Amino acid sequence: MLWTLIKTIWLFLPAYTPNNFAVLSGGGRPIDMGKNFVDGRRILGDGKTFRGFAGGVFGGVLTGIIQYLSEPLLGLSYFTTLTFSSALLLFLLLSTGSLAGDMLGSFIKRRLGIGRGEKAPILDQLDFLIISIVFASFHRDFSSLYTPEVLLLAIVVTPILHKLVNVIAYLLRLKDVPW
Ligand code: CTP
Ligand code: MG
Numbered sequence: 001m002l003w004t005l006i007k008t009i010w011l012f013l014p015a016y017t018p019n020n021f022a023v024l025s026g027g028g029r030p031i032d033m034g035k036n037f038v039d040g041r042r043i044l045g046d047g048k049t050f051r052g053f054a055g056g057v058f059g060g061v062l063t064g065i066i067q068y069l070s071e072p073l074l075g076l077s078y079f080t081t082l083t084f085s086s087a088l089l090l091f092l093l094l095s096t097g098s099l100a101g102d103m104l105g106s107f108i109k110r111r112l113g114i115g116r117g118e119k120a121p122i123l124d125q126l127d128f129l130i131i132s133i134v135f136a137s138f139h140r141d142f143s144s145l146y147t148p149e150v151l152l153l154a155i156v157v158t159p160i161l162h163k164l165v166n167v168i169a170y171l172l173r174l175k176d177v178p179w
Contacts, residue, residue: 001073008153014064015132018056025055028046045116060095097135101128119179
């Protein structure tokens with residue numbers, strides 16, 4: 001069980017880190033260009049920026065590469081069961097899926113009238129995970145790594161981990177709010 005938990009976190013790390021890198025690199029022009037949707041509210045809001053997206057993808061892929069290179073040293077064999085280029089594609093899918101999910105979450109929040117930076121339980125913790133799973137499922141080796149057991153555990157533990165990381169980011173003053 002503990003080992004499955006470690007494996008799960010390991011396999012989803014390239015989907016977890018993009019949002020933290022987005023916090024660090026974010027700013028500048030918002031992806032929705034400041035425009036409103038038909039309901040008169042912002043499409044996504046000022047919290048989704050091009051710089052945040054680019055920095056997030058970079059961060060997620062970098063995380064995966066570091067994991068790939070450290071697996072032999074740690075005696076692990078997950079991403080390294082794939083060739084490097086195949087793993088790179090998986091990291092790209094996980095990172096972009098994570099940020100796309102985060103954007104979808106913001107889109108839904110704005111439609112519900114929830115302001116930028118206001119919390120939306122469940123949505124804030126699972127939007128990025130669900131879409132990163134959808135994106136990664138297009139990878140041909142997806143099912144050999146992400147077993148039903150791993151996917152289920154990820155959905156259960158991610159909200160807890162998410163909370164933990166955001167509280168730490170808040171305490172480090174990287175985020176304005178602890179969610
Ligand atoms: N960020 C960014 N671009 C992204 C995602 C995040 O610039 N694509 C940065 C923004 O500075 C954002 C911060 O990371 O404020 C935290 O991200 P998140 O919590 O997802 O955004 P919120 O500001 O809370 O906005 P929302 O209510 O839309 O989730
Ligand atoms: Mg937020």
